[in-house]
Amino acid sequence: MTAEAQKAAEEAQEKATVSPEAEAPKPVNVGKIKTILAANEGARMRMWLSICSRCGLCADSCFFYLANDKDPKLSPAYKAINTIGKMYKAKGEVSREFLEECKEVVWGQCTACRRCSMYCPFGIDIATMIATGRAVCYSQGIVPDGLARTTENIRTTGNQMAMATEDWIETCDWMAEEYGEEVHGLEIPIDKQGADYMYTVNPREPMYYPQDVGMAAEIFHIAGLNWTMPSTGWDSTNLAMFAGDRAVATIPVKAMYDKALELGVKAIVITECGHAFRSAKFEGPYWVGIPGGEPPVPVIHSVELFRDIMREGKIKLKHKFEHKVTYQDPCNVSRNGGLWDIGRELVNLLCDDFVDMTPNREHNHCCGGGGGFIPMGPPYKRRRMASGKIKAEQIRATGATHVIVPCHNCFDQINDLNKEYDLKVKVVSFKEIITEIMEIPESMIPPEEDEQEAVLAEEEAKREVEEGAMEEAGEVQES
Amino acid sequence: MAMDKLYEFLTGPALWIAVIIFVGGLAIRVAWLFGLSQERDKPWHDFKSAVWAWRSIIHWVLPWASVSSRNQPGFTGAVWVFHICWIGVPLFLGAHNMLFEQAWGWSLPSLPDAVADWASMVVIACGVFFLVRRLARPEVRILTSAWDYTLVLLALAPFVTGWLAFNQYGPYGLMLNLHIFLSEVLLIVLPFSKLAHMVLFFASRSAIGYEFGTRRGARVW
Ligand code: HEM
Ligand code: HEM
Ligand code: SF4
Ligand code: SF4
Ligand code: SF4
Numbered sequence: 001m002t003a004e005a006q007k008a009a010e011e012a013q014e015k016a017t018v019s020p021e022a023e024a025p026k027p028v029n030v031g032k033i034k035t036i037l038a039a040n041e042g043a044r045m046r047m048w049l050s051i052c053s054r055c056g057l058c059a060d061s062c063f064f065y066l067a068n069d070k071d072p073k074l075s076p077a078y079k080a081i082n083t084i085g086k087m088y089k090a091k092g093e094v095s096r097e098f099l100e101e102c103k104e105v106v107w108g109q110c111t112a113c114r115r116c117s118m119y120c121p122f123g124i125d126i127a128t129m130i131a132t133g134r135a136v137c138y139s140q141g142i143v144p145d146g147l148a149r150t151t152e153n154i155r156t157t158g159n160q161m162a163m164a165t166e167d168w169i170e171t172c173d174w175m176a177e178e179y180g181e182e183v184h185g186l187e188i189p190i191d192k193q194g195a196d197y198m199y200t201v202n203p204r205e206p207m208y209y210p211q212d213v214g215m216a217a218e219i220f221h222i223a224g225l226n227w228t229m230p231s232t233g234w235d236s237t238n239l240a241m242f243a244g245d246r247a248v249a250t251i252p253v254k255a256m257y258d259k260a261l262e263l264g265v266k267a268i269v270i271t272e273c274g275h276a277f278r279s280a281k282f283e284g285p286y287w288v289g290i291p292g293g294e295p296p297v298p299v300i301h302s303v304e305l306f307r308d309i310m311r312e313g314k315i316k317l318k319h320k321f322e323h324k325v326t327y328q329d330p331c332n333v334s335r336n337g338g339l340w341d342i343g344r345e346l347v348n349l350l351c352d353d354f355v356d357m358t359p360n361r362e363h364n365h366c367c368g369g370g371g372g373f374i375p376m377g378p379p380y381k382r383r384r385m386a387s388g389k390i391k392a393e394q395i396r397a398t399g400a401t402h403v404i405v406p407c408h409n410c411f412d413q414i415n416d417l418n419k420e421y422d423l424k425v426k427v428v429s430f431k432e433i434i435t436e437i438m439e440i441p442e443s444m445i446p447p448e449e450d451e452q453e454a455v456l457a458e459e460e461a462k463r464e465v466e467e468g469a470m471e472e473a474g475e476v477q478e479s
Numbered sequence: 480m481a482m483d484k485l486y487e488f489l490t491g492p493a494l495w496i497a498v499i500i501f502v503g504g505l506a507i508r509v510a511w512l513f514g515l516s517q518e519r520d521k522p523w524h525d526f527k528s529a530v531w532a533w534r535s536i537i538h539w540v541l542p543w544a545s546v547s548s549r550n551q552p553g554f555t556g557a558v559w560v561f562h563i564c565w566i567g568v569p570l571f572l573g574a575h576n577m578l579f580e581q582a583w584g585w586s587l588p589s590l591p592d593a594v595a596d597w598a599s600m601v602v603i604a605c606g607v608f609f610l611v612r613r614l615a616r617p618e619v620r621i622l623t624s625a626w627d628y629t630l631v632l633l634a635l636a637p638f639v640t641g642w643l644a645f646n647q648y649g650p651y652g653l654m655l656n657l658h659i660f661l662s663e664v665l666l667i668v669l670p671f672s673k674l675a676h677m678v679l680f681f682a683s684r685s686a687i688g689y690e691f692g693t694r695r696g697a698r699v700w
Binding site for chain 2: 039040041042043044046047048050051052053054055056057058059060061065070072073075077078081117118119120121122123124125282286292293335336337338362363
């Protein structure tokens with residue numbers, strides 16, 4: 001903190017203690033707010049704040065606005081002007097009550113999906129402004145509990161679910177064993193020096209859906225990739241990014257980059273998760289302070305790797321997926337990741353009957369589960385369901401029976417929407433589809449005499465995994 | 480006569496001041512923002528691309544070239560016509576060019592007066608439409624402050640007064656002075672208001688073009 005900021009902070013504290021309504025439990029640390037506002041007050045922020053022509057064109061681009069009877073208070077410009085705009089106008093001298101109101105807007109009415117930026121004549125990046133608003137609120141301890149908890153986990157353990165390294169490695173070993181009974185010779189190499197790909201996951205995979213780890217291993221093994229799981233830096237998700245804590249957001253990204261450099265891998269692969277990709281590939285380099293803004297090791301999303309595997313014929317299919325599918329463009333994979341065409345290519349390599357949603361690709365609507373919404377948990381669930389109406393209608397209109405979703409947050413959201421809006425669809429990841437219809441090469445079919453046993457073991461494995469997941473399902477779902 | 484004295488002042492020192500503030504204000508603002516961006520807007524500089532800047536800009540300069548502008552075709556069509564006429568009329572107006580000629584000995588080609596006169600009415604009509612739209616659409620009304628209404632009126636003021644003067648409606652001397660005065664007020668306010676978008680538009684569009692286009696291949700239109 002600068003001396004000036006310090007002084008301002010002290011002054012603010014003083015003011016708060018002498019003021020008659022000092023019953024407010026914690027005063028606002030104005031100095032800290034000023035520091036955050038100043039750090040983010042670049043040329044773009046200044047332009048955005050001053051040239052918005054108040055034309056309202058952005059309103060129709062935002063699913064919160066569309067899903068809630070076009071409430072004018074949900075237009076992107078309104079949300080930005082009345083949170084971060086007011087903070088700058090007041091030069092950081094804001095009250096706790098005001099910040100509490102802002103909290104409901106910056107977390108409860110925006111998923112940082114960035115669709116509105118494409119619909120504004122000046123290309124104003126509302127989501128980036130909202131992110132600064134989040135950072136200000138967070139600095140005063142004003143943040144949804146779910147995000148506070150996960151951020152604390154990252155700070156103390158390096159991953160959002162506070163999973164111990166031994167447990168992570170144990171899960172990998174367990175999955176290697178289970179899936180080794182299905183695919184002969186399958187291993188999950190840990191920290192393999194000189195591997196081509198370092199695969200990183202979302203902690204909810206080892207915690208609640210270990211089969212995701214197993215399925216990825218199956219795919220990589222059959223495709224003959226030289227890959228590894230890292231023992232540290234394996235969590236590529238980043239909820240601190242959505243909480244607005246840049247310092248903590250840097251921790252997992254740095255751990256991941258460091259590990260990749262240490263192992264000398266050619267690329268970091270991100271599991272089927274949207275915001276993890278955004279964090280690792282686009283935001284991370286700036287937090288870590290890498291000149292040029294590119295990660296030190298190329299970062300690729302599973303969708304890209306799976307597409308390459310399928311296109312190069314490294315995995316043969318028994319047949320194509322028989323159901324009518326549609327594809328959810330996760331904002332952080334498509335619009336904010338640039339992979340909408342690759343996603344579609346992969347869908348077409350795997351499925352015969354594909355119908356797109358409208359709108360789609362970079363214009364697709366957010367599912368409503370992004371920006372930290374899912375881990376924000378029950379207090380925000382009603383809102384999440386209400387604003388997800390747009391996505392639900394998009395899905396229903398396709399008439400598909402299966403929705404392919406390469407993002408954990410979208411996955412949970414669309415599963416919830418499925419129940420809420422009775423969509424009668426099945427939500428699947430690419431991993432699930434690939435492992436369901438792929439052909440296991442003869443050399444990898446477990447030896448003849450063990451066949452009976454293997455089949456039994458496989459069933460056993462599936463059951464165990466499912467039971468494991470069921471047991472945990474009672475707990476809070478974080479992703 | 481007071482009007483003549485006023486006219487002399489308005490077309491003399493006041494005009495100089497207005498033009499200097501207008502040009503200087505915009506230039507300083509752009510230079511200052513550019514300096515600031517070197518330090519605080521790294522992504523803007525890291526992913527520069529002439530192609531993406533151009534694509535991002537041209538799709539919002541041409542009418543109905545973006546999905547968003549096609550969502551409200553009437554409004555965005557009016558915005559386009561408004562801007563063309565707003566910039567075109569004062570530059571190619573016969574009366575203005577006579578003044579350019581007197582002042583610097585050179586001038587731009589002139590539009591036929593009748594055309595300029597009609598174009599002025601188009602600007603005024605579009606402006607009235609913007610005001611009505613601002614009041615009529617809840618999502619726009621809620622965003623609009625008194626200052627936003629004022630700026631639309633200020634942008635229209637030279638056209639209303641110029642048109643009245645040209646057509647000799649009302650007291651000519653007063654209208655002309657009012658025309659020049661309000662035009663100067665506009666020139667002075669412009670660089671420090673949201674109307675500075677006449678130059679910053681290109682900067683902010685390039686920034687979003689790089690962020691979405693260079694980095695992700697996404698089209699921001
Ligand atoms: C600041 C210095 C300016 C001066 C000295 C000036 C002077 C004049 C004069 C002498 C006329 C002609 C009136 C007549 O025909 O008798 C005129 C008309 C007009 N001026 Fe200006 N003007 C100025 C700025 C502007 C600006 C900034 C705009 C617009 C952005 C503008 C827009 C017009 C229009 C629209 C007309 C009337 C056109 C028509 O209806 O035929 N003027 N101005
Ligand atoms: C090359 C220069 C310029 C460009 C590219 C430009 C571009 C734009 C754009 C993209 C918009 C938003 C359109 C919308 O609301 O949908 C806009 C609005 C507007 N512009 Fe410009 N502009 C330019 C110059 C000017 C100038 C010189 C003025 C004069 C004062 C002006 C006055 C306005 C006004 C008043 C609006 C708002 C209309 C409303 O109330 O909705 N613009 N401009
Ligand atoms: S970023 Fe997405 S959710 Fe946020 S205001 Fe824009 S369109 Fe709405
Ligand atoms: S579209 Fe852009 S300029 Fe228009 S109100 Fe929204 S943010 Fe402001
Ligand atoms: S949850 Fe999915 S659709 Fe929604 S912001 Fe994330 S990536 Fe976007």
